[in-house]
Amino acid sequence: MNKISVIGSGTMGAGIAQAAALAGFEVVLYDLSDDLLASAIDQIHKSIDKGVARGKTETTVAKTAKKNIYLTTSLVEAAHVDLVIEAVPEKMNLKREIFAALDEVAHEHTIFSSNTSSLSIGVLASSTHRQDRFLGVHFFNPAHIMKLVELIRGDFTSEETITAVQDTVTQMGKTAVLCKDTPAFIVNRVARPFYGEALRLLGENAAGIETIDKLIKSLGFRMGPFELIDLVGCDVNFAVTQSVYDAYFQEPKYRPHPIQRRMVESERLGRKSGRGFYDYT
Structure with a gap:
Protein backbone atom coordinates (compact mmCIF):
# COMPACT_ATOMS: atom_id res chain seq x y z
CA MET A 1 0.00 0.00 0.00
CA ASN A 2 1.68 3.22 -1.18
CA LYS A 3 -1.00 5.69 -2.21
CA ILE A 4 -4.14 6.58 -0.26
CA SER A 5 -6.97 8.96 -1.09
CA VAL A 6 -9.25 10.60 1.44
CA ILE A 7 -12.68 11.65 0.16
CA GLY A 8 -13.80 14.70 2.11
CA SER A 9 -11.54 17.31 3.70
CA GLY A 10 -13.58 18.13 6.80
CA THR A 11 -12.41 17.57 10.36
CA MET A 12 -12.13 13.79 10.04
CA GLY A 13 -10.85 13.74 6.47
CA ALA A 14 -8.12 16.27 7.22
CA GLY A 15 -7.06 14.33 10.31
CA ILE A 16 -6.90 11.03 8.41
CA ALA A 17 -4.91 12.65 5.59
CA GLN A 18 -2.46 14.06 8.13
CA ALA A 19 -2.02 10.71 9.86
CA ALA A 20 -1.40 8.93 6.55
CA ALA A 21 1.06 11.57 5.29
CA LEU A 22 3.04 11.52 8.54
CA ALA A 23 3.30 7.73 8.19
CA GLY A 24 4.97 8.14 4.80
CA PHE A 25 2.05 7.45 2.46
CA GLU A 26 1.29 9.50 -0.64
CA VAL A 27 -2.09 11.10 0.03
CA VAL A 28 -4.67 12.45 -2.42
CA LEU A 29 -7.15 14.67 -0.57
CA TYR A 30 -10.42 15.22 -2.45
CA ASP A 31 -13.23 17.69 -1.96
CA LEU A 32 -15.77 19.59 -4.03
CA SER A 33 -14.00 22.95 -4.18
CA ASP A 34 -10.54 24.52 -4.04
CA ASP A 35 -11.67 26.73 -1.15
CA LEU A 36 -12.55 23.72 0.99
CA LEU A 37 -9.22 22.10 0.17
CA ALA A 38 -7.28 25.31 0.89
CA SER A 39 -8.88 25.55 4.30
CA ALA A 40 -8.13 21.88 5.01
CA ILE A 41 -4.47 21.99 3.99
CA ASP A 42 -3.95 25.14 6.06
CA GLN A 43 -5.39 23.30 9.06
CA ILE A 44 -3.21 20.25 8.38
CA HIS A 45 0.00 22.29 8.03
CA LYS A 46 -0.72 24.19 11.26
CA SER A 47 -1.35 20.90 13.06
CA ILE A 48 1.88 19.38 11.72
CA ASP A 49 3.82 22.50 12.76
CA LYS A 50 2.32 22.26 16.22
CA GLY A 51 3.57 18.69 16.44
CA VAL A 52 7.08 19.86 15.56
CA ALA A 53 6.92 22.66 18.15
CA ARG A 54 5.91 20.18 20.82
CA GLY A 55 8.69 17.78 19.90
CA LYS A 56 6.24 15.11 18.76
CA THR A 57 7.25 15.24 15.08
CA GLU A 58 10.72 15.47 13.55
CA THR A 59 11.27 18.40 11.19
CA THR A 60 12.25 16.16 8.28
CA VAL A 61 9.15 14.00 8.77
CA ALA A 62 6.98 17.12 8.85
CA LYS A 63 8.44 18.47 5.61
CA THR A 64 7.99 15.15 3.83
CA ALA A 65 4.41 14.81 5.12
CA LYS A 66 3.47 18.23 3.75
CA LYS A 67 4.89 17.31 0.34
CA ASN A 68 3.06 13.97 0.40
CA ILE A 69 -0.43 15.55 0.32
CA TYR A 70 -1.88 16.30 -3.12
CA LEU A 71 -5.15 18.23 -3.41
CA THR A 72 -7.78 17.54 -6.06
CA THR A 73 -11.39 18.21 -7.01
CA SER A 74 -11.28 15.33 -9.50
CA LEU A 75 -12.91 12.11 -8.33
CA VAL A 76 -11.02 10.26 -11.07
CA GLU A 77 -7.67 11.32 -9.62
CA ALA A 78 -8.88 10.35 -6.16
CA ALA A 79 -9.82 6.89 -7.45
CA HIS A 80 -6.39 6.03 -8.87
CA VAL A 81 -4.86 4.88 -5.58
CA ASP A 82 -4.33 1.69 -3.58
CA LEU A 83 -6.78 2.55 -0.78
CA VAL A 84 -9.75 4.93 -0.75
CA ILE A 85 -10.94 6.21 2.64
CA GLU A 86 -14.31 7.96 2.41
CA ALA A 87 -14.98 10.62 5.07
CA VAL A 88 -18.03 12.58 3.90
CA PRO A 89 -21.13 13.46 6.00
CA GLU A 90 -23.00 10.57 7.59
CA LYS A 91 -25.64 10.20 4.86
CA MET A 92 -26.19 6.78 3.31
CA ASN A 93 -27.33 7.99 -0.13
CA LEU A 94 -24.44 10.42 -0.44
CA LYS A 95 -21.87 7.79 0.45
CA ARG A 96 -23.39 5.22 -1.91
CA GLU A 97 -23.39 7.74 -4.79
CA ILE A 98 -19.71 8.52 -4.21
CA PHE A 99 -18.69 4.87 -4.03
CA ALA A 100 -20.65 4.02 -7.18
CA ALA A 101 -18.88 6.84 -9.04
CA LEU A 102 -15.46 5.80 -7.72
CA ASP A 103 -16.11 2.18 -8.63
CA GLU A 104 -16.49 3.06 -12.30
CA VAL A 105 -13.01 4.60 -12.58
CA ALA A 106 -10.88 2.94 -9.88
CA HIS A 107 -8.31 0.25 -10.63
CA GLU A 108 -9.42 -3.31 -9.98
CA HIS A 109 -6.98 -3.76 -7.07
CA THR A 110 -8.11 -0.60 -5.25
CA ILE A 111 -9.62 -1.19 -1.82
CA PHE A 112 -12.59 0.95 -0.78
CA SER A 113 -13.27 1.87 2.83
CA SER A 114 -15.68 4.09 4.72
CA ASN A 115 -15.01 6.09 7.86
CA THR A 116 -18.69 5.82 8.77
CA SER A 117 -19.33 5.65 12.48
CA SER A 118 -22.68 3.86 12.30
CA LEU A 119 -23.91 2.97 8.79
CA SER A 120 -23.97 -0.58 7.42
CA ILE A 121 -20.80 -1.55 5.57
CA GLY A 122 -22.73 -4.21 3.66
CA VAL A 123 -25.21 -1.66 2.33
CA LEU A 124 -22.42 0.75 1.35
CA ALA A 125 -20.44 -2.03 -0.33
CA SER A 126 -23.46 -3.09 -2.41
CA SER A 127 -23.17 0.16 -4.36
CA THR A 128 -19.94 -1.22 -5.90
CA HIS A 129 -18.71 -4.31 -7.76
CA ARG A 130 -15.88 -4.91 -5.27
CA GLN A 131 -17.58 -6.09 -2.10
CA ASP A 132 -14.61 -8.35 -1.34
CA ARG A 133 -12.37 -5.24 -1.37
CA PHE A 134 -14.63 -3.10 0.80
CA LEU A 135 -14.62 -2.54 4.58
CA GLY A 136 -15.19 0.02 7.29
CA VAL A 137 -12.20 1.94 8.66
CA HIS A 138 -13.51 4.06 11.51
CA PHE A 139 -11.03 6.58 12.92
CA PHE A 140 -11.74 8.68 16.01
CA ASN A 141 -11.48 12.44 16.39
CA PRO A 142 -8.83 13.87 16.30
CA ALA A 143 -7.78 11.22 13.77
CA HIS A 144 -4.08 12.15 13.72
CA ILE A 145 -3.85 11.66 17.50
CA MET A 146 -6.33 9.00 18.57
CA LYS A 147 -4.81 5.51 18.34
CA LEU A 148 -7.93 3.36 18.00
CA VAL A 149 -9.34 2.40 14.60
CA GLU A 150 -12.30 0.07 14.16
CA LEU A 151 -12.01 -2.23 11.12
CA ILE A 152 -15.47 -3.41 10.12
CA ARG A 153 -15.84 -6.52 8.01
CA GLY A 154 -18.68 -6.50 5.49
CA ASP A 155 -20.57 -9.61 4.42
CA PHE A 156 -18.10 -10.32 1.62
CA THR A 157 -14.87 -8.63 2.77
CA SER A 158 -11.91 -10.89 2.03
CA GLU A 159 -9.19 -11.84 4.51
CA GLU A 160 -6.63 -10.30 2.14
CA THR A 161 -8.45 -6.98 2.34
CA ILE A 162 -8.59 -7.06 6.14
CA THR A 163 -4.89 -7.94 6.40
CA ALA A 164 -3.81 -5.24 3.93
CA VAL A 165 -5.74 -2.47 5.65
CA GLN A 166 -4.79 -3.65 9.13
CA ASP A 167 -1.14 -3.42 8.10
CA THR A 168 -1.75 0.06 6.71
CA VAL A 169 -3.36 1.50 9.85
CA THR A 170 -0.66 -0.17 11.96
CA GLN A 171 1.93 1.68 9.87
CA MET A 172 0.05 4.88 10.78
CA GLY A 173 0.69 4.05 14.41
CA LYS A 174 -2.88 2.98 15.09
CA THR A 175 -4.33 0.05 17.00
CA ALA A 176 -6.88 -1.83 14.89
CA VAL A 177 -9.87 -3.59 16.43
CA LEU A 178 -11.90 -5.95 14.24
CA CYS A 179 -15.68 -5.49 14.38
CA LYS A 180 -18.73 -7.08 12.87
CA ASP A 181 -21.11 -5.05 10.74
CA THR A 182 -23.63 -4.14 13.42
CA PRO A 183 -25.21 -0.67 13.90
CA ALA A 184 -22.66 1.78 15.38
CA PHE A 185 -20.12 -1.08 15.69
CA ILE A 186 -18.54 -1.08 19.19
CA VAL A 187 -17.48 2.35 20.44
CA ASN A 188 -20.40 4.41 19.19
CA ARG A 189 -22.92 1.86 20.40
CA VAL A 190 -21.40 1.92 23.88
Whole structure:
Protein backbone atom coordinates (compact mmCIF):
# COMPACT_ATOMS: atom_id res chain seq x y z
CA MET A 1 0.00 0.00 0.00
CA ASN A 2 1.68 3.22 -1.18
CA LYS A 3 -1.00 5.69 -2.21
CA ILE A 4 -4.14 6.58 -0.26
CA SER A 5 -6.97 8.96 -1.09
CA VAL A 6 -9.25 10.60 1.44
CA ILE A 7 -12.68 11.65 0.16
CA GLY A 8 -13.80 14.70 2.11
CA SER A 9 -11.54 17.31 3.70
CA GLY A 10 -13.58 18.13 6.80
CA THR A 11 -12.41 17.57 10.36
CA MET A 12 -12.13 13.79 10.04
CA GLY A 13 -10.85 13.74 6.47
CA ALA A 14 -8.12 16.27 7.22
CA GLY A 15 -7.06 14.33 10.31
CA ILE A 16 -6.90 11.03 8.41
CA ALA A 17 -4.91 12.65 5.59
CA GLN A 18 -2.46 14.06 8.13
CA ALA A 19 -2.02 10.71 9.86
CA ALA A 20 -1.40 8.93 6.55
CA ALA A 21 1.06 11.57 5.29
CA LEU A 22 3.04 11.52 8.54
CA ALA A 23 3.30 7.73 8.19
CA GLY A 24 4.97 8.14 4.80
CA PHE A 25 2.05 7.45 2.46
CA GLU A 26 1.29 9.50 -0.64
CA VAL A 27 -2.09 11.10 0.03
CA VAL A 28 -4.67 12.45 -2.42
CA LEU A 29 -7.15 14.67 -0.57
CA TYR A 30 -10.42 15.22 -2.45
CA ASP A 31 -13.23 17.69 -1.96
CA LEU A 32 -15.77 19.59 -4.03
CA SER A 33 -14.00 22.95 -4.18
CA ASP A 34 -10.54 24.52 -4.04
CA ASP A 35 -11.67 26.73 -1.15
CA LEU A 36 -12.55 23.72 0.99
CA LEU A 37 -9.22 22.10 0.17
CA ALA A 38 -7.28 25.31 0.89
CA SER A 39 -8.88 25.55 4.30
CA ALA A 40 -8.13 21.88 5.01
CA ILE A 41 -4.47 21.99 3.99
CA ASP A 42 -3.95 25.14 6.06
CA GLN A 43 -5.39 23.30 9.06
CA ILE A 44 -3.21 20.25 8.38
CA HIS A 45 0.00 22.29 8.03
CA LYS A 46 -0.72 24.19 11.26
CA SER A 47 -1.35 20.90 13.06
CA ILE A 48 1.88 19.38 11.72
CA ASP A 49 3.82 22.50 12.76
CA LYS A 50 2.32 22.26 16.22
CA GLY A 51 3.57 18.69 16.44
CA VAL A 52 7.08 19.86 15.56
CA ALA A 53 6.92 22.66 18.15
CA ARG A 54 5.91 20.18 20.82
CA GLY A 55 8.69 17.78 19.90
CA LYS A 56 6.24 15.11 18.76
CA THR A 57 7.25 15.24 15.08
CA GLU A 58 10.72 15.47 13.55
CA THR A 59 11.27 18.40 11.19
CA THR A 60 12.25 16.16 8.28
CA VAL A 61 9.15 14.00 8.77
CA ALA A 62 6.98 17.12 8.85
CA LYS A 63 8.44 18.47 5.61
CA THR A 64 7.99 15.15 3.83
CA ALA A 65 4.41 14.81 5.12
CA LYS A 66 3.47 18.23 3.75
CA LYS A 67 4.89 17.31 0.34
CA ASN A 68 3.06 13.97 0.40
CA ILE A 69 -0.43 15.55 0.32
CA TYR A 70 -1.88 16.30 -3.12
CA LEU A 71 -5.15 18.23 -3.41
CA THR A 72 -7.78 17.54 -6.06
CA THR A 73 -11.39 18.21 -7.01
CA SER A 74 -11.28 15.33 -9.50
CA LEU A 75 -12.91 12.11 -8.33
CA VAL A 76 -11.02 10.26 -11.07
CA GLU A 77 -7.67 11.32 -9.62
CA ALA A 78 -8.88 10.35 -6.16
CA ALA A 79 -9.82 6.89 -7.45
CA HIS A 80 -6.39 6.03 -8.87
CA VAL A 81 -4.86 4.88 -5.58
CA ASP A 82 -4.33 1.69 -3.58
CA LEU A 83 -6.78 2.55 -0.78
CA VAL A 84 -9.75 4.93 -0.75
CA ILE A 85 -10.94 6.21 2.64
CA GLU A 86 -14.31 7.96 2.41
CA ALA A 87 -14.98 10.62 5.07
CA VAL A 88 -18.03 12.58 3.90
CA PRO A 89 -21.13 13.46 6.00
CA GLU A 90 -23.00 10.57 7.59
CA LYS A 91 -25.64 10.20 4.86
CA MET A 92 -26.19 6.78 3.31
CA ASN A 93 -27.33 7.99 -0.13
CA LEU A 94 -24.44 10.42 -0.44
CA LYS A 95 -21.87 7.79 0.45
CA ARG A 96 -23.39 5.22 -1.91
CA GLU A 97 -23.39 7.74 -4.79
CA ILE A 98 -19.71 8.52 -4.21
CA PHE A 99 -18.69 4.87 -4.03
CA ALA A 100 -20.65 4.02 -7.18
CA ALA A 101 -18.88 6.84 -9.04
CA LEU A 102 -15.46 5.80 -7.72
CA ASP A 103 -16.11 2.18 -8.63
CA GLU A 104 -16.49 3.06 -12.30
CA VAL A 105 -13.01 4.60 -12.58
CA ALA A 106 -10.88 2.94 -9.88
CA HIS A 107 -8.31 0.25 -10.63
CA GLU A 108 -9.42 -3.31 -9.98
CA HIS A 109 -6.98 -3.76 -7.07
CA THR A 110 -8.11 -0.60 -5.25
CA ILE A 111 -9.62 -1.19 -1.82
CA PHE A 112 -12.59 0.95 -0.78
CA SER A 113 -13.27 1.87 2.83
CA SER A 114 -15.68 4.09 4.72
CA ASN A 115 -15.01 6.09 7.86
CA THR A 116 -18.69 5.82 8.77
CA SER A 117 -19.33 5.65 12.48
CA SER A 118 -22.68 3.86 12.30
CA LEU A 119 -23.91 2.97 8.79
CA SER A 120 -23.97 -0.58 7.42
CA ILE A 121 -20.80 -1.55 5.57
CA GLY A 122 -22.73 -4.21 3.66
CA VAL A 123 -25.21 -1.66 2.33
CA LEU A 124 -22.42 0.75 1.35
CA ALA A 125 -20.44 -2.03 -0.33
CA SER A 126 -23.46 -3.09 -2.41
CA SER A 127 -23.17 0.16 -4.36
CA THR A 128 -19.94 -1.22 -5.90
CA HIS A 129 -18.71 -4.31 -7.76
CA ARG A 130 -15.88 -4.91 -5.27
CA GLN A 131 -17.58 -6.09 -2.10
CA ASP A 132 -14.61 -8.35 -1.34
CA ARG A 133 -12.37 -5.24 -1.37
CA PHE A 134 -14.63 -3.10 0.80
CA LEU A 135 -14.62 -2.54 4.58
CA GLY A 136 -15.19 0.02 7.29
CA VAL A 137 -12.20 1.94 8.66
CA HIS A 138 -13.51 4.06 11.51
CA PHE A 139 -11.03 6.58 12.92
CA PHE A 140 -11.74 8.68 16.01
CA ASN A 141 -11.48 12.44 16.39
CA PRO A 142 -8.83 13.87 16.30
CA ALA A 143 -7.78 11.22 13.77
CA HIS A 144 -4.08 12.15 13.72
CA ILE A 145 -3.85 11.66 17.50
CA MET A 146 -6.33 9.00 18.57
CA LYS A 147 -4.81 5.51 18.34
CA LEU A 148 -7.93 3.36 18.00
CA VAL A 149 -9.34 2.40 14.60
CA GLU A 150 -12.30 0.07 14.16
CA LEU A 151 -12.01 -2.23 11.12
CA ILE A 152 -15.47 -3.41 10.12
CA ARG A 153 -15.84 -6.52 8.01
CA GLY A 154 -18.68 -6.50 5.49
CA ASP A 155 -20.57 -9.61 4.42
CA PHE A 156 -18.10 -10.32 1.62
CA THR A 157 -14.87 -8.63 2.77
CA SER A 158 -11.91 -10.89 2.03
CA GLU A 159 -9.19 -11.84 4.51
CA GLU A 160 -6.63 -10.30 2.14
CA THR A 161 -8.45 -6.98 2.34
CA ILE A 162 -8.59 -7.06 6.14
CA THR A 163 -4.89 -7.94 6.40
CA ALA A 164 -3.81 -5.24 3.93
CA VAL A 165 -5.74 -2.47 5.65
CA GLN A 166 -4.79 -3.65 9.13
CA ASP A 167 -1.14 -3.42 8.10
CA THR A 168 -1.75 0.06 6.71
CA VAL A 169 -3.36 1.50 9.85
CA THR A 170 -0.66 -0.17 11.96
CA GLN A 171 1.93 1.68 9.87
CA MET A 172 0.05 4.88 10.78
CA GLY A 173 0.69 4.05 14.41
CA LYS A 174 -2.88 2.98 15.09
CA THR A 175 -4.33 0.05 17.00
CA ALA A 176 -6.88 -1.83 14.89
CA VAL A 177 -9.87 -3.59 16.43
CA LEU A 178 -11.90 -5.95 14.24
CA CYS A 179 -15.68 -5.49 14.38
CA LYS A 180 -18.73 -7.08 12.87
CA ASP A 181 -21.11 -5.05 10.74
CA THR A 182 -23.63 -4.14 13.42
CA PRO A 183 -25.21 -0.67 13.90
CA ALA A 184 -22.66 1.78 15.38
CA PHE A 185 -20.12 -1.08 15.69
CA ILE A 186 -18.54 -1.08 19.19
CA VAL A 187 -17.48 2.35 20.44
CA ASN A 188 -20.40 4.41 19.19
CA ARG A 189 -22.92 1.86 20.40
CA VAL A 190 -21.40 1.92 23.88
CA ALA A 191 -21.32 5.73 23.73
CA ARG A 192 -25.03 6.17 23.09
CA PRO A 193 -26.07 5.82 26.77
CA PHE A 194 -23.12 8.06 27.76
CA TYR A 195 -24.55 10.89 25.65
CA GLY A 196 -28.22 9.97 26.00
CA GLU A 197 -28.40 9.97 29.80
CA ALA A 198 -26.42 13.23 29.99
CA LEU A 199 -28.90 14.86 27.60
CA ARG A 200 -31.85 13.52 29.57
CA LEU A 201 -30.39 14.87 32.82
CA LEU A 202 -29.95 18.25 31.18
CA GLY A 203 -33.44 18.17 29.66
CA GLU A 204 -34.97 17.34 33.05
CA ASN A 205 -33.00 20.18 34.71
CA ALA A 206 -31.42 17.65 37.05
CA ALA A 207 -28.06 19.37 36.60
CA GLY A 208 -26.30 21.87 34.35
CA ILE A 209 -23.85 21.23 31.52
CA GLU A 210 -20.70 22.07 33.48
CA THR A 211 -21.84 20.10 36.54
CA ILE A 212 -22.55 16.95 34.52
CA ASP A 213 -19.21 17.19 32.73
CA LYS A 214 -17.34 17.82 35.98
CA LEU A 215 -18.95 14.84 37.71
CA ILE A 216 -18.23 12.50 34.80
CA LYS A 217 -14.58 13.60 34.70
CA SER A 218 -14.29 12.96 38.43
CA LEU A 219 -14.83 9.27 37.59
CA GLY A 220 -11.72 9.23 35.40
CA PHE A 221 -13.07 10.27 32.00
CA ARG A 222 -10.84 12.78 30.23
CA MET A 223 -13.84 14.68 28.85
CA GLY A 224 -17.44 15.06 29.89
CA PRO A 225 -20.28 14.17 27.48
CA PHE A 226 -20.98 17.75 26.44
CA GLU A 227 -17.31 18.57 25.93
CA LEU A 228 -17.03 15.46 23.79
CA ILE A 229 -20.13 16.27 21.74
CA ASP A 230 -18.68 19.72 21.04
CA LEU A 231 -15.41 18.13 19.93
CA VAL A 232 -17.06 15.56 17.66
CA GLY A 233 -19.65 18.04 16.39
CA CYS A 234 -23.28 18.29 17.47
CA ASP A 235 -24.38 17.56 13.91
CA VAL A 236 -22.29 14.39 13.72
CA ASN A 237 -23.46 13.26 17.16
CA PHE A 238 -27.11 13.79 16.21
CA ALA A 239 -26.72 12.01 12.85
CA VAL A 240 -25.12 8.96 14.50
CA THR A 241 -27.77 8.84 17.20
CA GLN A 242 -30.55 9.04 14.60
CA SER A 243 -28.84 6.35 12.50
CA VAL A 244 -28.57 3.94 15.44
CA TYR A 245 -32.17 4.65 16.50
CA ASP A 246 -33.42 3.82 13.00
CA ALA A 247 -31.15 0.78 12.64
CA TYR A 248 -32.64 -0.75 15.79
CA PHE A 249 -36.22 -0.03 14.62
CA GLN A 250 -36.79 2.87 17.02
CA GLU A 251 -35.55 1.08 20.13
CA PRO A 252 -36.43 3.64 22.88
CA LYS A 253 -33.05 3.50 24.60
CA TYR A 254 -31.39 4.89 21.47
CA ARG A 255 -33.94 7.68 20.86
CA PRO A 256 -32.37 11.08 20.03
CA HIS A 257 -33.09 13.97 22.38
CA PRO A 258 -34.82 17.20 21.25
CA ILE A 259 -31.83 19.14 22.55
CA GLN A 260 -29.68 17.52 19.85
CA ARG A 261 -32.03 18.64 17.09
CA ARG A 262 -32.24 22.15 18.51
CA MET A 263 -28.44 22.48 18.66
CA VAL A 264 -28.09 21.42 15.02
CA GLU A 265 -30.95 23.56 13.70
CA SER A 266 -29.56 26.62 15.51
CA GLU A 267 -26.10 25.84 14.01
CA ARG A 268 -24.48 25.49 17.42
CA LEU A 269 -22.30 22.62 16.23
CA GLY A 270 -19.50 22.78 18.80
CA ARG A 271 -15.89 23.77 18.35
CA LYS A 272 -16.03 23.88 14.56
CA SER A 273 -18.75 26.56 14.56
CA GLY A 274 -17.37 28.45 17.56
CA ARG A 275 -20.28 27.62 19.84
CA GLY A 276 -21.99 24.46 21.01
CA PHE A 277 -22.74 23.54 24.60
CA TYR A 278 -19.75 25.77 25.37
CA ASP A 279 -18.62 29.06 23.81
CA TYR A 280 -15.30 28.88 21.88
CA THR A 281 -15.33 32.39 20.41
